[in-house]
Amino acid sequence: MAKKNKSPRLSGAPTGLASLLASLVCVLAGLAFGFVVLLILGGITMSQSGEEFTFGHLLATTWEQGFKPIVQGGFYSKANMMGMAVRMEILQAAPLIMTGLSVAFAYKTGLFNIGAAGQYTVGAFLALYCAIVLKMPWWVCLIASGLGGAVWGAIPGIFKAYLNVNEVITAIMFNWIGLYAVNPLIYQGGNGPMFNLKTTKTFTLKESAPQALLPTFNVNVGGKGYFGKLFMPTIGIFIAIGIAVLIWVVINKTTFGYQLKACGFNKNAARYAGINEKTNIVLSMTIAGALAGIGAGLFYLSGSKEWEPLVSTILPAVGFNGISVALLASSNPIGCVFSAIFISHITVGGGFMTAKLFPSEVSDIISGVVIYLCAFSMLFRGKILKLFNRKSGTQRKGDKA
Amino acid sequence: MWLLLKYTLLYAAVLTLVALGGMFSERSGVINIALEGIMVVGGLMGVVTINLLNAWGVPAFLGVIIAVLSSALAGLLYSSLLAFSAINLKADQTIGGTALNLLATALAMVIAKRINGSDSPKIVYSTNSNKVFNSANFSFRVGPLTLNWFLLVTVLVLIAAWFILYRSRFGMRLMACGEHPQAADSVGINVYKMRWAGVLMSGALGGIGGMAYIVPAVGEWNFEMGVAGMGFLALAVMIFGQWKPLNIAAAALFFAVFRAMANIYDSFGFLARLGWPKEIYNMMPFVASMVVLAFTSKSSRAPKAEGIPYDKGSR
Numbered sequence: 001m002a003k004k005n006k007s008p009r010l011s012g013a014p015t016g017l018a019s020l021l022a023s024l025v026c027v028l029a030g031l032a033f034g035f036v037v038l039l040i041l042g043g044i045t046m047s048q049s050g051e052e053f054t055f056g057h058l059l060a061t062t063w064e065q066g067f068k069p070i071v072q073g074g075f076y077s078k079a080n081m082m083g084m085a086v087r088m089e090i091l092q093a094a095p096l097i098m099t100g101l102s103v104a105f106a107y108k109t110g111l112f113n114i115g116a117a118g119q120y121t122v123g124a125f126l127a128l129y130c131a132i133v134l135k136m137p138w139w140v141c142l143i144a145s146g147l148g149g150a151v152w153g154a155i156p157g158i159f160k161a162y163l164n165v166n167e168v169i170t171a172i173m174f175n176w177i178g179l180y181a182v183n184p185l186i187y188q189g190g191n192g193p194m195f196n197l198k199t200t201k202t203f204t205l206k207e208s209a210p211q212a213l214l215p216t217f218n219v220n221v222g223g224k225g226y227f228g229k230l231f232m233p234t235i236g237i238f239i240a241i242g243i244a245v246l247i248w249v250v251i252n253k254t255t256f257g258y259q260l261k262a263c264g265f266n267k268n269a270a271r272y273a274g275i276n277e278k279t280n281i282v283l284s285m286t287i288a289g290a291l292a293g294i295g296a297g298l299f300y301l302s303g304s305k306e307w308e309p310l311v312s313t314i315l316p317a318v319g320f321n322g323i324s325v326a327l328l329a330s331s332n333p334i335g336c337v338f339s340a341i342f343i344s345h346i347t348v349g350g351g352f353m354t355a356k357l358f359p360s361e362v363s364d365i366i367s368g369v370v371i372y373l374c375a376f377s378m379l380f381r382g383k384i385l386k387l388f389n390r391k392s393g394t395q396r397k398g399d400k401a
Numbered sequence: 402m403w404l405l406l407k408y409t410l411l412y413a414a415v416l417t418l419v420a421l422g423g424m425f426s427e428r429s430g431v432i433n434i435a436l437e438g439i440m441v442v443g444g445l446m447g448v449v450t451i452n453l454l455n456a457w458g459v460p461a462f463l464g465v466i467i468a469v470l471s472s473a474l475a476g477l478l479y480s481s482l483l484a485f486s487a488i489n490l491k492a493d494q495t496i497g498g499t500a501l502n503l504l505a506t507a508l509a510m511v512i513a514k515r516i517n518g519s520d521s522p523k524i525v526y527s528t529n530s531n532k533v534f535n536s537a538n539f540s541f542r543v544g545p546l547t548l549n550w551f552l553l554v555t556v557l558v559l560i561a562a563w564f565i566l567y568r569s570r571f572g573m574r575l576m577a578c579g580e581h582p583q584a585a586d587s588v589g590i591n592v593y594k595m596r597w598a599g600v601l602m603s604g605a606l607g608g609i610g611g612m613a614y615i616v617p618a619v620g621e622w623n624f625e626m627g628v629a630g631m632g633f634l635a636l637a638v639m640i641f642g643q644w645k646p647l648n649i650a651a652a653a654l655f656f657a658v659f660r661a662m663a664n665i666y667d668s669f670g671f672l673a674r675l676g677w678p679k680e681i682y683n684m685m686p687f688v689a690s691m692v693v694l695a696f697t698s699k700s701s702r703a704p705k706a707e708g709i710p711y712d713k714g715s716r
Contacts, residue, residue, distance in 0.1 A: 041515060048518075112495050159691075165698045168434065168495060169640070172633045173687045180684035189678070314626050320503055327496060359514040361507045368504030372482070375500055376492035 018388065019330040022381040023374070026328065027342065030370035031071070034346075037365055038066040038358055045357050061357070069352035070363055073345030079352045082228030089341070089348045091302055092318075094236035095120070096340035098295025099322025101247050102153075102288040104331040106167075108251055109284035110264035115156055115171025116292040117319025118178035119149035123293025124300050124307060124316075125182040131212030131301065132194045132203050138212045138301050142239075145297030146290040152178055153289015157282035167285065175315050187309040201306035213303045236298035241337055243294070248333040260284050292319065317364070321347075324367045327374040343367055404668060408661035409654065410548065414555040415614045416653035416660075419635035421562045422606030424644050426480075428566070429599025430579040430592075430706045434498030435483050436607045437632025438505030439476045441624070443608025444615035445509045446475030448526050448622060449516065465550065469609060476608020477601050479505070484600035488593055491710035502632075509624040525621040551613035558606065563646045575599055579704035582711040592711045607632070630687070634660070637690035643702055655693075659686040 042062045046053050069076045074089030099116040106113035126148035130141040156170035186192050186202060194202045205213050216232035218225040227233060251257040262270040263280045270277050295318065300307065321343055328342070329335030350363030419436055426433035433439075450471040454464040479501070486497040513522045566572040577585040578595040586592050614631055615622045638656055642649030663682035 037511070041511070044515065045518075114495075114499060159695065163695050163698055164701065165691075165694045169633075169637060169694065170691065172630070173637070173691050176630050176633075176687045177684050177691075180680040180687075184678035184680045187678070313629075320499075323496075323499055324503075355520055359511045359520075361510040361514070364507035365504060365511060368500055368507050372486065372497065372500035372504060375497040376486050376490040 016332075018381045018384045019332075019377075020335075021384050022377040023328050023330065023335075023339070026370050026373040026377055029373055030366045031346075033369045034070065034362055034366035035062070035067050037362055038062045038353075041359075041362070042066065042357055065354040066358045066362070070346050070349040070366070073349040076349060076352050082231050083226050083233075084228070084231045085348060085352070087227055087231045087233045089344050090233045090237050091299070091304060092348060093341045093344040094234075094240040094302075095295035095299040095318050096321055096325055096344050097237075097240040097244060097337050098298060099292050099318055100325025100329065100336040100340050101244055101322075101333055102149075102291035102295070103322045103326035104329060104333060104336055105247060105251070105291060106284055106288040107326060107331045108257075108264050109260045109280060110267070111157075111160070111167050111281065111284060111288075113153070113156075113171060113285065113288045113292075114168050114320075114323065115153065115175055115289070116295075116322045117315040117317075118171065118175035119152040119289040119292035120296040120316050120319045121175075121178045121182050122152045123149040123296035125185065126293070127212075127297040127300050128186075128194055128202055128307060131205055131209040135209055136212060138214050141212050141301055142294060142297040145300075146294040149293015149296070150286045150290035153292065154282060154286040157285030160285070161278040161281040175319070179312070179315055182307075183309040183312060186307060192309075195309065196306075199306070200310050201308045204306055205301065205303040212301055214298070214301050234298075234302045236302055240295075240298060240340075243291070244333045244337050247291070251333065292322065295322075321367060324371045324374075327371055327377075330377075404665050405658075405661055407548070408664050409657045410552055411617060411657075412614075412660040413650075413653045413657035414549065414552045415610050415631060416635050416638045416656055417555050417650050418551075418558060418606050418613060419610035419632060420638040420642060420649045420653060421558060421646060422603035422610065423636055423639040424562070424566075424603075424642075424646065424649060425575070425599045425606070426603035427599075427639070427704055427707050428579045428644060429575050429596045430582060430704060430709070430711065431484070431487050431596050431600050432494040432498065432708045433480070433483065433600065433603050433607075434495055434636065435480065435501035435505075436603070436635055437628060437630070438498075438502035439479050439604055439607035440611030440614060440628045440632045441505040441509050442479040442611065443472040443476035444611035444622070444628060445512060445524075445624060446608065447472035447612030447616060448524050449512075451526050451616070452524070469554070469612060472608045472612035473605040474608070476606070476611065477604040480600050480604025480607065483604075484597050487600070487710065488596045491712060494708055494710075506624070506627045509627070513624045522624045523621050524624065526616070549613070549617050551609075551617070554609065554613075559646055559650055566646060571598075576704070578711075579706055582706050586711075586713065592713075596711065610635070634686055634690065637694060640701065640703075641690070641693050641697060644704060656686050656690065659689050 039058065039062050043058055046058060046061070069079070074080060074085040076085060079085045099120060102116045102119065103113050123145035127141045127145035130136040130144040136144070152174060155174055156167040159165040159170040160167040186194055188195065190197055196203045203209075214234035214236050216234050218227050218232050220226070251261065259270070259275045260280055262273065262275055263277045267277050299305070299318070325336050325340045325343055328339035346363045346366055350360040353360060353362070419440060423433050423436055447468050450468040451464065454467060459467065483494075483497055483501055486492040487494045510522045513524050514520060516524065566576070574585065574590050575595050575598065577590060578592050582592045585595070611628060614628055634656060638652045639649060642652040662685060663679065666679070666682050
């Protein structure tokens with residue numbers, strides 16, 4: 001593990017259109033796989049119930065109760081009352097954009113940040129601590145969450161740069177260390193200042209710290225708000241998109257971004273050019289961690305969910321879904337926005353399937369398949385590029401004649 | 402004290418099995434970060450098989466053997482997905498492995514919920530009516546110590562692994578592919594085949610390891626938590642053991658002590674009196690692995706070609 005693998009994905013800027021098409025192929029293949037899974041699950045359940053059914057019937061049921069909710073996501077009409085489901089999708093997209101950016105940013109320096117889940121956890125803790133205990137306004141809490149994530153991201157960077165430990169291993173270990181540290185810190189045997197004994201969760205921000213709630217917005221559709229009074233989404237999504245643009249500028253238009261990328265392309269060449277690759281590794285991981293931490297801040301400061309220290313025994317999935325987001329976007333910050341919305345779309349939609357027939361984790365299977373395909377999307381990309389070249393090649397011949 | 406020893410040996414067996422699997426894969430040149438997911442798949446398959454065999458009324462001893470074999474087979478099949486992407490398609494091995502980890506938990510949840518026919522991802526396998534699963538069928542006694550069959554399996558696998566790696570033609574060729582695949586290819590070794598073999602071996606061992614982790618623990622398993630980072634710990638064990646079978650076994654014992662503490666700290670007078678939350682003990686193996694890696698990684702001797710896809714045409 002001590003050796004860095006040279007990823008072909010890192011070298012050379014892939015032509016934008018080809019990688020977009022490759023990602024779309026991954027998504028379509030993932031969705032197709034999901035449909036087959038749903039079909040099988042539906043078939044098993046229906047045959048178990050003992051009633052006669054035709055394949056057409058099965059197909060219709062799978063479509064109506066399984067695939068349609070997934071494809072329509074937050075816009076699934078049966079669930080989207082007063083914009084509730086769309087709000088949920090927006091709410092989940094914001095942290096996903098951030099964890100996706102986190103993974104993508106580290107990737108530009110040739111680092112694989114699998115630690116977004118831990119950075120997210122620590123960020124969530126600091127955001128909630130500043131909100132509930134210190135009664136800080138929301139933007140201070142957001143900065144605090146970023147700092148927490150930054151510290152947790154810097155650790156794998158330091159281990160990598162100065163101790164030669166692969167960042168993947170360190171990040172994985174610190175995911176668990178973070179989780180096992182945050183839970184007792186919040187719970188404290190039931191006496192934690194943020195812990196509500198009645199609900200066994202942290203206190204809701206609405207009651208204990210309304211000053212820390214992110215501002216909300218509404219969209220005017222036909223003279224009245226699209227979202228109901230209780231279902232107004234927060235501005236978190238705009239903050240996330242703003243940061244995505246900022247990251248794009250940093251990577252593509254600044255000397256600092258150039259140095260980071262140089263380290264990713266070729267560490268030795270970068271050192272030869274006078275770039276301190278060790279500092280850059282630590283910096284890159286620190287910023288990546290901060291991004292994931294802010295993601296947690298955006299989610300928990302929206303006030304729609306509390307941390308549950310007694311049942312949060314698994315790492316937050318949004319950290320790992322960030323990997324899917326970044327890969328699907330081929331590490332393009334702007335692409336992360338779209339791929340995060342896609343992942344959030346199918347996750348929210350998955351929850352609207354008829355639970356008796358289709359477990360909501362089918363959407364996790366879809367995103368799992370999508371990343372698996374993304375791992376070798378280079379292959380697709382190469383094929384697509386070849387196709388383009390052949391076409392343009394014949395055109396050029398035509399021009400001559 | 403016996404309890405500590407019992408759990409230490411239990412977890413050491415799991416870690417050794419899985420880390421030996423990782424060793425075969427990495428010695429052939431493929432980073433297998435999917436061990437965690439492979440363990441989940443193997444564990445799920447083992448548990449499901451136990452329940453199925455019980456329903457069919459298979460004799461207990463035969464049932465245990467079949468269940469272990471089926472978990473190995475499940476792990477092997479699942480690892481072939483990694484082998485295909487990493488070896489044939491030359492994909493990034495870390496990403497492919499991560500995808501398989503995510504996929505494994507999602508698959509396990511869906512399958513567990515389907516089997517239960519409800520929204521619970523828990524599979525219960527220890528009931529009085531379950532003849533195959535009965536802790537007596539999985540364990541034997543030595544004096545005051547109740548030991549697990551998996552311990553015996555582990556010792557056999559360990560000995561076999563040492564012989565395969567250092568005393569067989571296959572092992573030498575495997576190591577050559579992880580060190581310098583071009584050189585190996587030039588003397589007529591099929592690098593792709595050897596790497597496939599390495600990954601599949603890791604899949605089978607990871608599958609058994611997953612079952613060894615899940616089955617003896619309790620009577621039911623919640624697949625929402627997968628195997629709680631055990632596969633990643635096994636990776637640390639493998640690095641700490643410097644990709645050598647005997648060192649791996651020693652490293653596994655070291656980590657297993659920490660892992661066992663989390664289970665039984667409250668039965669120790671002085672530890673219980675400290676009043677630390679359970680999470681501190683859960684955290685310990687991960688902290689220990691970081692400390693150990695920080696001190697040993699500088700002199701680490703990983704297989705040279707590990708993580709680099711082999712391309713016949715490249716120079």
